[in-house]
Amino acid sequence: MEPVTETTDLLALDRQVCFALSIASRSVIALYRPLLQPMGLTHPQYLAMLALWQHEPLSVKELGELLQLDPGTMSPLLKRLQALGYVNRERNSHDERSLVVTLTPAGRELRAQAEKIPPAIVSRLGMDLEELQDLHAALTRVIKAAHSPDDR
Known part of the structure; x- marks a missing residue:
């Protein structure tokens, strides 16, 4: 980006x-589509599966918080994953108001196929791992700043 001067158009x-x-x-999400298509997953569904592979079991509320998605988005996403046979949604035995999401055996097996995705994306982007880690750190700072109260 060029330096800001008096003649720079800020807009x-x-x-x-x-x-x-x-x-x-x-652009990056578009790179995922052909890799996710054989698994029958959309990118948001893939993110839900990543969260479940790491943290299962999760309540719908916990999963929504991890993914930063509202309940209206979570419900159809999870219904589709359940229809694909990758997850189960069941009432929490300790709190009937809460739904718990767990992986099915097919959902657990899908992880092996998904493990091929990150290296394929790294290869396609043509960036080294350190550069991608720096980008991730910068984006994480942007997300945190965007979510923090405006008290500056």
């Missing part, structure tokens, strides 16, 4: 962080 599209993030997000 130039190519200077906007939001524009770069939006294009990067859509």
Whole structure:
């Protein structure tokens, strides 16, 4: 990005962080589509499976918080994963108001296929691991700043 001067147009599209993030997000998610298609997963469903492979069992509320998705988005996503045979949703025996999400044997087996995805994405992006880790750290800081109260 060019340095800011008196003549810099602060509203130039190519200077906007939001524009770069939006294009990067859509572009990277598009790289996942052909890799997820054989598993029958969308990118949000893949993220849910990643969370479950790491933290199972999870309540629907906990899963939504991890993924930063609202309940209205979580319900159809989980219904589709259940229809695919990857998860079960059952009432919590300690709290009937809560639904617990667990992996089915097919959902657990899917992990082996999914383990091929991260290396394929790294290869496709053509960036070394350190560069991707730095990008991840920078994006994590952006997310944290965007979610923190505006008290500056």
